Structures are given as C-alpha cells and as structure tokens.
Amino acid sequence: MKHMIFGESHGTAIGVVLEGVPSGLALDLEQIAFELARRAPGKSALSTARREADVPEILSGVFEGRTTGTPLCAIIRNSDQHSGDYARLRDLPRPGHGDFAGSVRYDGCNDYRGGGHFSGRLTAPLVFAGAVAKQILARRGVSVGAHIRQIEGIREGSFLDTALSPALFDELARRDFPTLDEVRGQEMQEAILRARTEGDSVGGVIECAILGLPVGLGAPDFDCNVEGILSRHLFAVPAVKAVGFGVGFDCAAMRGSVYNDPLRMEGDRVVTETNHSGGINGGITNGMPVVFEAALRPTPSISLPQRTVSLSRHTDETLEITGRHDPCVVHRAVPVIEAAAALAACEVLEGGAAL
Amino acid sequence: MKHMIFGESHGTAIGVVLEGVPSGLALDLEQIAFELARRAPGKSALSTARREADVPEILSGVFEGRTTGTPLCAIIRNSDQHSGDYARLRDLPRPGHGDFAGSVRYDGCNDYRGGGHFSGRLTAPLVFAGAVAKQILARRGVSVGAHIRQIEGIREGSFLDTALSPALFDELARRDFPTLDEVRGQEMQEAILRARTEGDSVGGVIECAILGLPVGLGAPDFDCNVEGILSRHLFAVPAVKAVGFGVGFDCAAMRGSVYNDPLRMEGDRVVTETNHSGGINGGITNGMPVVFEAALRPTPSISLPQRTVSLSRHTDETLEITGRHDPCVVHRAVPVIEAAAALAACEVLEGGAAL
Amino acid sequence: MKHMIFGESHGTAIGVVLEGVPSGLALDLEQIAFELARRAPGKSALSTARREADVPEILSGVFEGRTTGTPLCAIIRNSDQHSGDYARLRDLPRPGHGDFAGSVRYDGCNDYRGGGHFSGRLTAPLVFAGAVAKQILARRGVSVGAHIRQIEGIREGSFLDTALSPALFDELARRDFPTLDEVRGQEMQEAILRARTEGDSVGGVIECAILGLPVGLGAPDFDCNVEGILSRHLFAVPAVKAVGFGVGFDCAAMRGSVYNDPLRMEGDRVVTETNHSGGINGGITNGMPVVFEAALRPTPSISLPQRTVSLSRHTDETLEITGRHDPCVVHRAVPVIEAAAALAACEVLEGGAAL
C-alpha cells in the first residue's frame, strides 16, 4: 500500500491517494468521520478556534460502498481561511517552523498562507488514510491505540505497564484528551492553558501501541526492519522530532540484566515477561505489542515576540504573530500518530506476505 | 546511491554492494581501513576479546584506483570462529536478541552461529560503505562526526553546545573512546568495566552531527523528509532503539518560546541562535548542523543467568551464556552511526540534485 | 518525480498527483488544455461520439500561477455517462479486455461501468502529467514528438530517416491524424473507417522521439537503464503490447555490420551515422535522438458478436456490444505515448543529476 498526500492549507483542497487498498472492504464512513473529528480543531480552549468542516469527498476507489482495489482518492475542500493573517510571514519566517528552510527549498514559490503544504492541516488526509488502514488491519485482528504520555514537564505511566486491549484503545479514542491517568491528564491540560494564557506553546509525547501483529514480520535489513518502517511513517508527521521503541531512550541507562525481556511459555506461545524492546527484536516482531513513543516539539506559532529575519531586506527583525493558533497540538496529534502507525503496520504485514 | 549488505557472522564472508557511487573517486583505502579499525573488537577490556582481521576485498567498481561508477562490491572473509560456543542458542533464544523472532521469521533456517545475519559483525560492511560515502561527501564539503554522549547513567554535554568543525570530528575519530569531556569519558569506561566484572552489559547514547549540508534539502513529504531518511538508516543499525533530532525527546518538556530557534543574519547568511531543532525544519535542512542522538540498548549477551524457553521442548529454561562478548557496543558503534549518517547524507544530497 | 493516477471512467472524478515537480515553473495552462484536446474523443468519425469536457481542476501545488514544488494534484470530473450501456458487461467480460482478469483481481468489486479504472479515459490525467513534464523538459532543451507509423497493414516511414526538430513535433501535434506522409495518413484513416463500418476495430503503431537528452544518462543496471525506464512508462499505457527501440524488432534480422551505428565526429561532437539503436547503447543515452515504437492492440469493444462466458452462470455466451466506441484509439493515443515518454525523460534526467 502506497500513499501520496497533497494540498496546501489555504489552497483549493487537500487530499490523499491510496494505492494497493485490498478490494471488497465495506468502507465504514462513520469511523472515518470519527477519526477526522478526533483531530479537528475548535473543540475547546486547548486548540485553535478555527473550525474546519473536514468532510472528505471520495473521488475514486469505492464503488457501491466497497473498495474497488484500485487507487482511492479522497479530498477535503478548504474553507474558513484568513489568508491575510499570514501575509507578513512570507518575509518574516517563524522560528522553529519550516518557513525559512521551505522558502529556500522551493525558491520562494511555495504557498506561504497558513503554512501551505507544511501546515498541520495536511494531517487530515493522513488521518483519512489511517482510518482506511485501521479497517484493513481490523480484518487481520490488528488494532492501534495511543495516549498522551507527556505535556511539558508532566509525564504519566506507560503502555508497557498497562493491560492493553482493543477495548482500552476504543475508550481512549473517545476522549478529547486521552490519558491513562485522569489526574495527570488534568495537570497536562492546565499546563496547556497556562502556556496559552502566557502567549506560549508546549510540546509533548504520545505513546502508541499496535496489538495483534504476528511474530516474525520484518527483517534486520535496511528498509525491511520494523523500527525503520515505523519511524519513516512517524517522522513524516509534522512536529515529531524523536521516536523510541519500548522504553526508548531509557534503554541507554539500563543494564542488560534488566533490559533483556525474559522469555517464557504461556500455554504454547512464547511471550516475554517485560516488553522493554517494544515488541521488536532484530527488526522483527516478537509477538508482543509493538509499543513506541513519539515526541512532538511545541507549536512554533506563539504570540510572544520572537527574533527572526527579513528575507527581503536581510535584516534582523522581531516577529509578533497574531491570529488563532494552537497552544499545543499533542492531543490533536493522537489520531495522526495512530494513522501513521496503522499505515506502517499495513506495510509490515505486506512485507510478511511476500513469496 | 543504494546499498545491500549480506553475510552471516560465521558464514563464508560478509559484504556490501554499493550502487550509484559517482565515477572517478580516487578511493582512499587507508581511510577505509581506519574506519574499519575504529569498529574492530579486541582492542581493550571494553570489548570482546575476539579479533577480526576485517581486511576488505574489493571485487568490483574500482579500476586503476578510481571508482568506475558501476556497482562496488566489497567482501570481508570470516575467520576466528568459535561456532561451537553458539550451538545451544539454536534452542535457547537469548532474551533481548533477535534469536526468537528470527527463528520464527526464517522458519528455523537462519544461521544461528554467532548471531548469523543479526550479528553486530554485519556492521563492518556498513562501515565500509560509510567510509566510501564520507569520501563522496568530502568532495561536497560535508563531514560527519560523533561522540559517546551517555553510558548507563553517565551523560555528557551535547554537540548542540559545542563549536563543531571537521577538525573536532577528526580528533574524536582518532580516540578509542570519543567523548567531549575526558572526565565523563573515564566514568563511562568505568561503568562498562563494572558491568563486565558483574557479567552484565550496558547501553548508551551516541550523538552525531553532519556539517556542510546546504539549506533547502529534503521535503515535508513521506520518504523525502530528512528526519525520515536519517531514521531509516539509523534504525537499520543493530541495537538502535531510539532516535531524536536536536534536543530530541527533551523538546516535549520545552515551551515554544524556548524551543524555537531564533533566526538572525550572520553576514548575508541566515542562521539560528540555538539549534534545538537539529538543523531540520519541516523535514528540510535549514543550513545549521544536522544533529541527532541514537540510543543503543545494552548488549543482549551477558554471563548472568537469564530466563528463556526451549524452542524444541516448549519449556521454561535458564540460559547461561559463556564465550567472549562485548559488555558494551556503544564505543564500537560510533563509526557505525557515522556510516549510517553518511549514507543518509548522500541520499539527502541526491534528492536535492533532482530536476 | 513520481506520479499516481486515480479514478474510474464513471466515478466521481479522475486525476493525478505529481510529486517532485520543480518549484517556480510558470505553468502554461493553455498548453495543458491543448494536449488534453489532442486526446479528446468526439472530434471525428474516427473516434467515439462521446464528448468529454476534460477541464482539469488543479487542487494543489500551484500558487500565483507557478508550481510550488509540493505535490500537484489535478482532477477531471466525470460527466456524460451512459452507465446503463455497460451493465451487462459485469457478467459478460469483453474478449481482449481487462474485464475478466480484473474481476478476479478485484474479487468482482471493481467499478465495471465504462471499463472503470481500466478505461482509456484514465489516460487524460496521464496526458495532464505529461504536459507538465513537457514544460519541465522544455527548460532543459528537451522535446518530445510522435507520429502514427502504422494502422492495420498500412505502415509509413520512420523518424529514423527523418530530420527531427521541435518544429516538426509542433507541426505533428497540431494535426488530428499526425503522419509523416499525407497519402499514407489518408489510407490509414480509410482503414479505420472501414473497420468502423464493419463493426470492427484496428490497432496500430506509434513512433516517438525525444530530442535534446544529453549523452551519458542512464546505466546498464536494473531499474537504471533508459530502455527499462521508458518501457515501464509505456506499458502502463492501456493497449500497448510491444515496445522497440530504434529499429526495434527489425534488429533481429540485421547483420552487425549493418546494425552497428558508425561513429563519426561532427565538429567536436561524437555522432552516429545511423540511429538503429534509437539513441541508447548499454542502457545509456548516446546523444542521438531517443527513438522508439509502441504497438497498440485493436480496441476490444467491437459491435460484431464475440464469444465470451457468463461469470455468474459459468456458461459460454455470445456478446454483442452496443453503445459508442472507438474503432481505433491509436490517433488519440499519440499524446498519451508522448506523455509517458515525457515522464520517463524526466526520470532519466533525474537519475543523471544524482551525486
């Protein structure tokens, strides 16, 4: 399965083409709408007030309610655009954003309005694609779920110490701010509101798990190993700056005698006592849940004055951004990380189906 | 440039094929030998006592001392093998290792001796390929360097707070245990020896930087973004379980007002005050050093007894591994991480050369 | 540059996404419309009477009249559909068409109306993509042209014996039935009308040339050689069943002393006396025009009764197709073959720009 995402925040439409979707899948449009609603802004003070209808139009690949198996294209028309808000940014790139690198990369021809192709809005077609991927995975008994593990300095427990199940994933998906621990969740939301009040933004960490992948998928080789496949998908999500499997960076501080997950029989299945390696050894699934974290940097667009440059005058300048912005994108990014994981899981399963 | 690595630890030979090497490069074989020596075991009590000659034989792609531009194959014959040491592991997979997942993946047909294709020995051809990549990069003014940032709980300062230069990279490369801070380096080595004495192993973190990449390489899109390209290469290195760019996972705890790297003019160049984003914004290079960390799990092979299972009898078992093993692979992995980074940098540059 | 084509003949829309378009190209929409008009049906008795507006809507990748360098998506809405005409074909696959193979491939879930995703209508987005590719090539001094070399038994002279120039290509492109020899062209058209009158269809051959590609692009290796790149693009065009470079299949009957193109100096350029090898030796461009032929099978949809089977009843049946059909698609396929060649030429140039 391959996908291509296109569009700019304030252009005509954004969308995605999915090639390699299996035929005959009765597409659950409500589930797709549900996933898109999870990432939609405008639901609370935690996000930008901008509202997006985000109703996808399927242009191809579905016939009489079922996937045809031929390329599936879905688009979302853009609307509710305040392009004027962004005009100054053409000359004054936002620190921490793709504005400057993008203007060099695209010779100043990229659509700067609303971040253009760099906009977080482009994650809507990714969530669409991920929703289709989740339905494909469901037929194979594979499910994907995630929670907010950290916002600013506040960090909660791990999926590695939690009894994981599709039911838990469903419950988390229905929440606007999915955490395992409600108290910690409240503290995280307060941290976001505090940053918002102060004209600032915060980052965070999302932990995600894939249940049901059989043992023996992947390979140690370049472009075949499961960590590599997942990380390729995850780093294509805007704002992701770090990815770790199992205990992630914490593995560095551990002794082998602690880190190594002891093997034992559970009936006729081989399982591990702990899951520090996140369900992957030697680039291959070991039958335990595939668990990983992704860290998202704080939103670049903040109201506080920032130092930048004028691309036209080559002078140092101060930038003050007005308009509606997310003080934090982490909670809206939860279904996006799940979508990337679902697409990666399809790729991992495909590799396992070879010859 | 594409590469394919092949071989098993105790097979006939290991090697690599590199396709897409530019023609006419006067290959510096001494530099290749130098890089291979950096990862060679047997140099101190920090590594396994196993000695490998690791003299590569170039089978193709070099003519009269210069690269031909056609596929370059180099092999390293295997020798000094104690295959008997490993025979028991066929039935008793090592916790934390690819043994179990691999035996399922390959239907029990993989070469189990010395880890087979999962062996860290396979990083020798990767270092060979990286050495060629470094010579290609040198012609473009690009250099790669790395240091050991952390061993077990001991962590030193970052490249992000260091004046980076090719000269510093050269100096680090000449050291057996390359750290920025000598005292911290001593403590790290002591941690390794302590683990060794206790029959245990430790993990660590390597920080790596790429200097000289021009602004504007990469794209935000899937399979084009610089973080994705680097992570694909890095997760193909055995033992790597987490990758972070710039401040990595620490970005999650930072406010936007702190994280966002302020832009300013330096002569007619746009630079950033800090480099928290590790030289990449929106998946595109911003002209600052590309800096990232990779965390390596502790070595799975330890002398302490570990719980495992018998694959043939389906019983719980205790495993005690004898033989020569690395209490830590982090210092030997420094040139390996650099090699992966150099191959990724070539791929990033190629993308920038398109149409 | 990558592309993905999507859509079904009688679905909501057809379209294409182009990734890797260079930024800053002032897109000539009239030239795109001109190319689309060349393949449009309904212009004469030589084609189906079906009319298609075929006005593409650009959804992304163009801003203020210039390409942004980010993925460019264009769609064409479907209309003027007589879906009822095709209902019977769901059960009675057309001989020579993808109906039967497609129904197995897609488990009977593909959109059968008007050929669905197999429809020649899908070549409209390909022509769109080719028109963009031609504009990219024009900046590099590369041009693409084609003529109808054969219809049924009537065959005219070759580009290999013709003085090729962009001006000739322009002249050919302006003609509804582009041949080098007007008399032969008349005979070919009469052959088409004769087949039409008799409820039958005819195939033909298109010869195409690419001018201006520099010497030294490509490589002998798999997936790098110029013949392989072109053939991948050409066989993705519906109806193409054979591809030959230079004299193509005729090379088999030639002696080396005749076939081998003698080299000679022309000023300080090395040229060949003849161009039997079609501008490619060892998978690499040799600086001469890249010339090739593609054979297109006769249109499967004919009015004459044909033997087929009922997929539901597993019985032998007779099929009589009514409705509007092309007695020949070769003249409409000329801009399609050029589009495939233009996309391939972009890929060849990109390979040459590597490291």
Place this chain on the structure above:
Amino acid sequence: MKHMIFGESHGTAIGVVLEGVPSGLALDLEQIAFELARRAPGKSALSTARREADVPEILSGVFEGRTTGTPLCAIIRNSDQHSGDYARLRDLPRPGHGDFAGSVRYDGCNDYRGGGHFSGRLTAPLVFAGAVAKQILARRGVSVGAHIRQIEGIREGSFLDTALSPALFDELARRDFPTLDEVRGQEMQEAILRARTEGDSVGGVIECAILGLPVGLGAPDFDCNVEGILSRHLFAVPAVKAVGFGVGFDCAAMRGSVYNDPLRMEGDRVVTETNHSGGINGGITNGMPVVFEAALRPTPSISLPQRTVSLSRHTDETLEITGRHDPCVVHRAVPVIEAAAALAACEVLEGGAAL
C-alpha cells in the same frame, strides 16, 4: 525479492546479491550449474572460444544446504582474461556498443577491458539469480521456458501455437540450440556460421513463456502491471532492444475481431481460445500462459572494419577488432531471458500476495 548485480568482465569477480529469498529452500546446486552451463561460451563454433569456469561461490544466505531467508550473495571469480585484446577500445569505441555512452557516463573511469560492467559476462550472475528464482517458482507450480524464434531472417513458429508444458521446457533447456522446429534450427545455425565466416554477427528473437501463474496478478497501474514488470527485467538484459507480449507488434496489423481472444469455459475454468494477448489483459494475468518475445540486436564486436572515432584525438578512425567474439549471442541468451522472466514472475507473485 530484490537483486543487485555487480562486477566487470576482467575485474576480480562478478556476482549478485538476492534479498527476500524465502527461507528453507533446499537449494539445488546442480540445477544452478546446469543453468550456468547453458549460457557458458566455448561449446561450439557458434560462440566465442573463450572458456569460463563459472563456478559460483555462495558467500551468504545458505546454511546447511537451505536458504536462510537473509541476503544471498554468490560470486564468480574471473579468469582466462586477455585484457590486452581490449586496450585499443579505450580510445576507439565499438559502434553499437556501450563503449562511447559509457565513457561519457562514467567520465572515462569505467573498466574498459572486455566491456567491463557492460560485458555479456554479467549475465552469468543474472542466470544464477534466475536459477534460484526458478526453484522458488517451482514450489508454486510455476515454470519458465524459451526457444529461439528467429536468427537473422529465419523465423519459426510460436509458443502461441504450441502445447506448452514443463516437460517441453525441460526438453528445450537440454538442447544447445533450442528451437521448436529442427529444420529451422539448422538453418538458423547455418546463418550464424555464415556470419562468423564473413567476420560479421547476427541478431535474433527469443520467445519465452511462463506457465502456472494464477489469474488476477498485477494491476493496470504504473509499476504494478505485469507487462511493465517483465519489460523492466527484460530490458536490463544486454542486447535486448524490443519486447512484445502475445503476438507483440503483430497486434498492430490485426482487426479486433481477430485479435480479441474469445473466452470459453473449460470445466469450471475460464480460458481463452487463442492467446494473442499473451496471458495479460489490463496489466493483469488472465490465467493463460504469459508469452512474450524479446529481440536481441546482433553482437557489436565484429571483425569487419567499422567506422568509429578516437576519443582522445577527436578524429574519425577505422576499427578492426581482433580476438575471440561471439558471432551471435541469441542461443546463449536463452537461459538469460528465462532468468529475467523468472525474477519478474517472483515479483508478480509477491505483488499478488499483498494484504
């Protein structure tokens, strides 16, 4: 399954790496040797007198006689080299050969001896890879066979009019000069000897078939259609200049009423009366034998004087090639075309195994 071929005719060794081989295949080394012997030179007056031992050494990917599933590398050491024969060719490129295009492509750094990486000798590792692919296919009930259809002007009947079976393929494979019609085969061999006597060379056509591929593999899309996959593999074979499926170029001269293969029931299987489309409709297998032709140009190296240029002096020159050369490579190319077809068939089967 991916493969990479490396080596130069007079370098240290040639070889191939195969990635994605299924594990547990008991590799039949005799069958591999048999296939390599089929393409070996020096067996009769029809080929060059040069003898090659061509004993492959397997470096990896096989353990205890079975494939491990990890990358399989095999090399063949070079020997019996008369490098002096070729020294003049560095300056005087052979007409019809990759010498000139290659010297530009590789900046004069390619190994010119014996054609270097352009040498037909590089087809030995391709035959090795194809022999492995054939063993993989055999487990799936798929077999590949070929015959010489044409030498110079002498052409015999087609596989399309022949009862195809694995037994026929075996019989053909055991012959030095495999044709369907013995008389025609004699005439072809005489044509080769005549060319040889006259210091000239001849080309020809190989027809190949793949039996046993199930209905419904492939797709009409770019890089998925079966014709495109096969042609990519076939054009990577040196000397191939044209490829056609089913009746190939002859389709152009046929009416739809003749070309379209009538469908009928055979028991509960849908078959076609004829197989003009070569077992592929809409880019998808239809269950009939996949049949195609490949035309090979005459060997460029002939004894007759030829016009060329001096690359150093930029003058017109006359070239007279001495040394041992093949007056025809078509009969030696039969197992090479089969190898390319077998690798392509594996790729087609893999695509069909997706999700």
